[in-house]
Amino acid sequence: MKITPDKxxxxxxxxxxxxxxxxxxxxxxxxxxxxxxxxxxSKVADFQVAVPSWALGAGGTRFGRFSYGGEPASLEQKLxxxxxxxxxxxxxxxxxxxxxxxxxxDIKAIKEVAASHxxxxxxxxxxxxxxxxxAEASYKFGSLGNIRKDSRNYAIQHNLEVIKIGKELGxxxxxxxxxxGANFPGQANFQTALQNTENSLKSIxxxxxxxxxxxxxxxxxxxxxxxxxIQDWGxxxxxxxxxxxxxxxxxxxxxxxPNTNIEQIVATLMFKGKxxxxxxxxxxxxDDDLTVGAIKPYALFLIFNELVYGMQNNPQNPNLAWMIDxxxxxxxxxxxxxxxxxxxxxxxxxxxxxDQESLKVAQQENDVVKCQxxxxxxxxxxxxxxxxxxxxxxxxxxxxxxxYRSFGVRDALIKExxxxxxxxxx
Ligand code: LRH
Ligand code: MN
Numbered sequence: 001m002k003i004t005p006d007k008x009x010x011x012x013x014x015x016x017x018x019x020x021x022x023x024x025x026x027x028x029x030x031x032x033x034x035x036x037x038x039x040x041x042s043k044v045a046d047f048q049v050a051v052p053s054w055a056l057g058a059g060g061t062r063f064g065r066f067s068y069g070g071e072p073a074s075l076e077q078k079l080x081x082x083x084x085x086x087x088x089x090x091x092x093x094x095x096x097x098x099x100x101x102x103x104x105x106d107i108k109a110i111k112e113v114a115a116s117h118x119x120x121x122x123x124x125x126x127x128x129x130x131x132x133x134x135a136e137a138s139y140k141f142g143s144l145g146n147i148r149k150d151s152r153n154y155a156i157q158h159n160l161e162v163i164k165i166g167k168e169l170g171x172x173x174x175x176x177x178x179x180x181g182a183n184f185p186g187q188a189n190f191q192t193a194l195q196n197t198e199n200s201l202k203s204i205x206x207x208x209x210x211x212x213x214x215x216x217x218x219x220x221x222x223x224x225x226x227x228x229x230i231q232d233w234g235x236x237x238x239x240x241x242x243x244x245x246x247x248x249x250x251x252x253x254x255x256x257x258p259n260t261n262i263e264q265i266v267a268t269l270m271f272k273g274k275x276x277x278x279x280x281x282x283x284x285x286x287d288d289d290l291t292v293g294a295i296k297p298y299a300l301f302l303i304f305n306e307l308v309y310g311m312q313n314n315p316q317n318p319n320l321a322w323m324i325d326x327x328x329x330x331x332x333x334x335x336x337x338x339x340x341x342x343x344x345x346x347x348x349x350x351x352x353x354x355d356q357e358s359l360k361v362a363q364q365e366n367d368v369v370k371c372q373x374x375x376x377x378x379x380x381x382x383x384x385x386x387x388x389x390x391x392x393x394x395x396x397x398x399x400x401x402x403x404y405r406s407f408g409v410r411d412a413l414i415k416e417x418x419x420x421x422x423x424x425x426x
Contacts (some may be wrong), residue, residue, distance in 0.1 A: 001080065001412045003087040005395045017398045023385040033355055037386060040352045044345050045390035049280070050094035050122035050323040051082045051337060053102040057423025059289065059327030068332060070175030070413030073421040075102045076113050081334060081413075083117030085307075088403055089341050090394035095325050096123040096175070100132060103426040107168045114169075122173070123215060123277065123321055126167035128155040129179035129223070142180035144200035145193040145229045152200050159204045167209060168234075173276075173321060174208065175250055177200065177217035190227065197229050198242050205243040215250035215276040215321065216240050218259060220257050222287055230363045233265045240274055248276025248318070252325055254287040255279075263302040270317045272308030277321030280344055289327035291336050293343025300343065301379045304351035312356070327426055332410055338400050342387065351384040 027037045029149055056078045057071040072078040078095070085092040095114065097104075104110040114121065128143030136154055141147065143155035163174055180197065182188040201216065208214055218236040223230055230236055233249055240247040249269050269275035282295040283286070293300050310317060322344070328336040355374055362370040388398045397403040404410075 001084065001409060001416060002082055003403075003407060003409070005087070007396045007407070008087065009395065011403050012392060012398045013405065015398060015402070016070040019064070019385040019388040019398065022382070023389050026381070026383075026385060030353070035208060035353060035355070040349055040383075041386055041389045041393065044349050044386055045090070045394045047345060047348055048091055048093040048322065049341055049344055050096040050321070051085060051092050052096050052098070052125075052325050052425075053078050053293075054098045054125075054425030055324065055326050055328065055337070056081050056333050057328075057425060058333065059329050059426050061329065063396075066329070067420065067422060068328070068410075069419035070410055070417045071423040073417060073423065075104055075110060077417065078102065078423065079110070079113045079117060079119060082119055084404075084409060085334060085337055085341070086119060086320045088115055088338065088397045088400035090391060090396035091341055091345060092337070093118060094120040096122045096125060097166075097169070097171075098125040098127060099128060099158075099165060100426065104165065104169065107165075111169060118362060121166065121169040122323060124162050124169075124171050124173070125175045125177070126155075126159045126162045128158055129177075139179075142178075142188075142193070142229070144176075144178055144204075145180040145197035147188070147192065147196070149371065152196060156200050156203045160207045163204075163207060163209070163212070165410075166212075172211060173213040173215060174204070175215040175217055175277075177219065177250075177252075178230050179223050179228075179277060181228035183224055184226050186395075188227070193229050193236075195221065198239055200242050200350050201239055205247055206277060208246065212246065213276055213318070214240075214247045216243075216247060216380075217250040217252055217255070217279070219252065219255040219287065220221060233269065237269065237272070237274055237310050240276075250277050250279065250321075251275070252279035252287075252388075253292075253300075254280070254281050254283045254289055254325075258285070262299065263306045266303055267306040267310065270306070270314045272343065273314065273316035273318075275310070275317055275320060277323060279323050279325030280325040280340065281324065282343075289325065291326060291331070291343070292324065292340035293347065297343065297347070299352050300347040302375075304334045304347040305354055305375065305378075308348075308351040308354065309356065333423075334409065335401060335404060338404060342400075345387050345390070346383055349386045350378050353378040353381055
């Protein structure tokens with residue numbers, strides 16, 4: 001199923017969305033504060049988020065999985081689905097592959113399919129949290145941090161293999177997330193496990209091509225429920241510094257204990273030039289991998305406020321890798337991803353509206369009330385007309401979800417692929 005730009009622009013025309021009037025109102029209102037809405041429209045139009053190859057089918061939990069019908073059964077079909085998201089939004093121009101869930105059988109063919117949808121290959125993800133058939137060593141008790149040398153070496157080799165595949169595809173970064181840890185006190189020596197992990201990461205880093213980055217993703221728990229070796233941003237930051245200047249910390253929004261001040265972590269990592277990228281999602285309790293902005297939209301806004309400040313004031317921090325990492329247990333995966341893309345762009349546009357100059361003055365005067373008023377003025381601004389303008393400017397759908405439903409995309413995918421296909425991934 002391919003959605004062509006002309007079909008989208010026809011739908012846009014016939015829809016007659018009145019967003020232009022709302023946009024003009026916003027332009028007039030913001031002009032007084034010397035904020036250019038046209039600038040924000042361009043920045044939003046340029047903002048590209050990578051879609052995870054492992055989140056295009058129905059996700060599940062240990063308590064069950066409910067398939068969705070028309071799921072992509074191959075990497076080609078996954079790229080076609082991301083092609084649909086990109087055609088509708090023009091902001092999903094990259095895929096983040098997970099190996100071995102999505103090993104390209106024919107590199108040349110896969111690159112052609114991706115190019116046909118104008119999709120780039122973003123960070124590659126290794127998988128040393130599942131034993132593959134015929135595995136020469138086990139990851140049951142860990143991988144890079146395993147007490148057994150054979151498991152550590154096997155995991156290092158796997159990451160070097162993932163880099164090799166990524167190089168052929170044109171990717172420029174590797175994300176390493178480790179499930180490694182312990183379920184019980186005494187099960188592992190914390191220092192030995194950390195030392196083994198650091199040495200293993202250094203071996204992988206030494207195999208990183210000159211123009212590549214390595215992202216070290218942290219997580220407090222799951223699947224281990226007593227300790228996780230790379231449990232928090234500080235451990236990831238420490239390991240990234242130990243590896244070298246092209247190693248960075250990756251922030252998955254769901255990988256924080258309740259009430260963690262994630263925006264402060266973001267500010268700290270950008271200040272130190274060690275923030276590499278994001279896995280966007282939302283959560284109420286644990287690593288719930290829910291739709292971005294579905295539970296804590298204000299927290300997402302505050303994170304983007306620090307990101308915008310950092311992008312304007314921290315040249316020491318590289319361009320960030322933006323990725324979604326969500327799981328769709330009860331929603332149509334593509335509708336869920338469309339909602340996540342919308343929430344990310346809304347938070348970004350609201351953060352770009354923050355009057356940083358006035359905020360700085362209010363902070364210097366310890367005018368606590370004024371500081372909050374400045375932030376919440378931006379957060380309480382309906383920026384959806386900005387997103388619509390950015391999408392129409394990019395040849396995308398003014399209202400992607402409406403087009404997705406009106407074109408009957410899911411029914412067409414079920415007709416094309418059947419109702420029993422199952423996508424690789426979580
Ligand atoms: C771990 C994680 C990691 C991926 C996996 C699919 O919870 O966030 O980023 O490897 O999900
Ligand atoms: Mn993640």
